[in-house]
Amino acid sequence: MSNWIEASTTEGVNNEDVLRFDYGGKTFAIFRSPDDKFYATDGLCTHEKVHLCDGLVMGHIIECPKHNGRFDYTTGNAQGAPCILNLRTYAVKIESHKVLINLE
Amino acid sequence: MKHVIIIGGGMAAARACINLRSHDFQGEITLISEEQHLPYDRPPLSKASLIAEDEPQPIWLLEPDIVKSLQVDAHLGVAVCKIDRIAKQVILADDSELPYGKLLIATGAKPRSLGPHVLTLRDYRDALELRKRFKLGQKIVIVGGGFIGLELASSASKLGCKVTVIEAQQRILLRGVPERIAKIIHDRHVGAGVELLLSTVIETITANAVKLQDGREIEADTIIAGIGASPEVRLAQEAGLVIDNGIACNEYMQTSDPDIYAAGDCCSFIHTQFDGRRVRLEAWRSAQEQSATAIANMLGETKAHSAVPWFWSDQYELGLQITGFADMGPVTVERHLSEQALILFHLAADGRVLGASGIGPGNSIARDIKLAEMIIAKSLKPSMQALADPSVPLKSFLRG
Ligand SMILES: Cc1cc2nc3c(=O)[nH]c(=O)nc-3n(C[C@H](O)[C@H](O)[C@H](O)COP(=O)(O)OP(=O)(O)OC[C@H]3O[C@@H](n4cnc5c(N)ncnc54)[C@H](O)[C@@H]3O)c2cc1C
Ligand code: FES
Numbered sequence: 001m002s003n004w005i006e007a008s009t010t011e012g013v014n015n016e017d018v019l020r021f022d023y024g025g026k027t028f029a030i031f032r033s034p035d036d037k038f039y040a041t042d043g044l045c046t047h048e049k050v051h052l053c054d055g056l057v058m059g060h061i062i063e064c065p066k067h068n069g070r071f072d073y074t075t076g077n078a079q080g081a082p083c084i085l086n087l088r089t090y091a092v093k094i095e096s097h098k099v100l101i102n103l104e
Numbered sequence: 105m106k107h108v109i110i111i112g113g114g115m116a117a118a119r120a121c122i123n124l125r126s127h128d129f130q131g132e133i134t135l136i137s138e139e140q141h142l143p144y145d146r147p148p149l150s151k152a153s154l155i156a157e158d159e160p161q162p163i164w165l166l167e168p169d170i171v172k173s174l175q176v177d178a179h180l181g182v183a184v185c186k187i188d189r190i191a192k193q194v195i196l197a198d199d200s201e202l203p204y205g206k207l208l209i210a211t212g213a214k215p216r217s218l219g220p221h222v223l224t225l226r227d228y229r230d231a232l233e234l235r236k237r238f239k240l241g242q243k244i245v246i247v248g249g250g251f252i253g254l255e256l257a258s259s260a261s262k263l264g265c266k267v268t269v270i271e272a273q274q275r276i277l278l279r280g281v282p283e284r285i286a287k288i289i290h291d292r293h294v295g296a297g298v299e300l301l302l303s304t305v306i307e308t309i310t311a312n313a314v315k316l317q318d319g320r321e322i323e324a325d326t327i328i329a330g331i332g333a334s335p336e337v338r339l340a341q342e343a344g345l346v347i348d349n350g351i352a353c354n355e356y357m358q359t360s361d362p363d364i365y366a367a368g369d370c371c372s373f374i375h376t377q378f379d380g381r382r383v384r385l386e387a388w389r390s391a392q393e394q395s396a397t398a399i400a401n402m403l404g405e406t407k408a409h410s411a412v413p414w415f416w417s418d419q420y421e422l423g424l425q426i427t428g429f430a431d432m433g434p435v436t437v438e439r440h441l442s443e444q445a446l447i448l449f450h451l452a453a454d455g456r457v458l459g460a461s462g463i464g465p466g467n468s469i470a471r472d473i474k475l476a477e478m479i480i481a482k483s484l485k486p487s488m489q490a491l492a493d494p495s496v497p498l499k500s501f502l503r504g
Contacts, residue, residue, distance in 0.1 A: 016499075054467040056474045065470030068389060068414065081119065081392055082145070082165075 004100040020053035031073045040101040046085035105205035106131040112210035113137020116368030118165035119395040138183035149231040150255040187343040213333035213369035237326040240264035245324035249276030253330025258419040268299040350384040355408040357398035367394035387415040427477040428459030437491045455485035
């Protein structure tokens, strides 16, 4: 079952950057890649539950602000120490300049 | 080469096991640690582990099933007592002899001691002991205003202890932290009710008091030393390896014996990124990076260590991060991200950024510190006005 929620406008997220989006008691991270695609993941690092939105986006990587753990935000895959668990990802679609994410 | 032996059971040792297998090393890996536990994380020991309501478990750097899947033969609770370089073997406390093809020394550092009445913090057992003592109203005296001492002060004061920090120097964090930032941390401790005694010399320490040279006596239920750690070099020294503020390595993390490498808190090495300066870094991420360099070179690469150092400390709600060397640049540029969040850039006379130190609530300075690290790695010379202006994104210096 799909559950598309508006997380932002397309202008709301800068190129190669991340935006925090809180909804239903949970927090998510919305990414805009250098090639202008949008992605969404859980908002907290899988290491010590820190908000990833304070981290730096480099290409397809978000680096956690706390201990520099890294994730590929397009797949959610953890990319080495100290992060072992992957990030959950969510489907994204753009409709008339709105970024919608599927919270199923 | 068939057999790699790793002496130590900390971050550098744990990463070495992972790196050996990710480089497709097919031979035997033996890890020998005098600790009873598999490698676990130390930074929480002065922070979350002390404050957590339930007794904390070690946070594993190598879980038992990972050790198994990496096919690492782990000898725990047993120390290496000798390295025999001629026979190329290590001798353990239980008298067993293990031959090596290449050896990695990752023995870390040991806290300097102040005698029988004074506790120190390095391992999980130390943290459990401190947990028992950090109770409401307890008088905790900490000797040394460095990172460990101050993190302990922050944790103890959060738990309602009455905390005194005694520092011999005229300010806290004299080594490696700019005065401007040390002052912010100082004021935060004072605000939390911690008593900070600076330029204070200790005369004697008894079981329940610290007597100062000026005649004052500070009562204590618990006394803890945070006066730094000495690199654990004994094995290397007795084996005749060169020692220079730690086990001396070249830029490849190789010791004076070509078959022996070292990584982490136990060694010093030549940092090519900083004009060949010899450094010893006691930092968590650097232990990982040094270990990666050592293993790559052990397996035949020629990779000089170039990672820009990075360190963090958490005290109260404040996050401190330092990248590069805060004490190297003669020129300082301030960048105010907000009322509470500040970054200092440390520049060489020619404008090259050599370090950056940041302090602010939570992770507010993390992104800019990361970008500063990338600027340092590229030896860039951004304009001072632009660095000082928070509306100019640091990312802009890295483009093009
Ligand atoms: C309480 C605490 C808090 C910290 N907080 C931070 C922080 O916030 N940020 C940061 O960047 N860094 C922090 N650090 C520093 C960081 O944890 C260290 O830099 C890192 O642990 C170094 O790893 P290592 O593998 O070199 O050494 P260690 O982790 O010290 O491991 C050395 C291992 O070798 C074993 N060993 C020694 N001699 C022998 C022998 N002869 N035979 C067998 N085994 C031996 C020891 O028992 C130990 O297991 C902290 C350290 C401590 C202690
Ligand atoms: S909290 Fe993200 S790497 Fe530790």
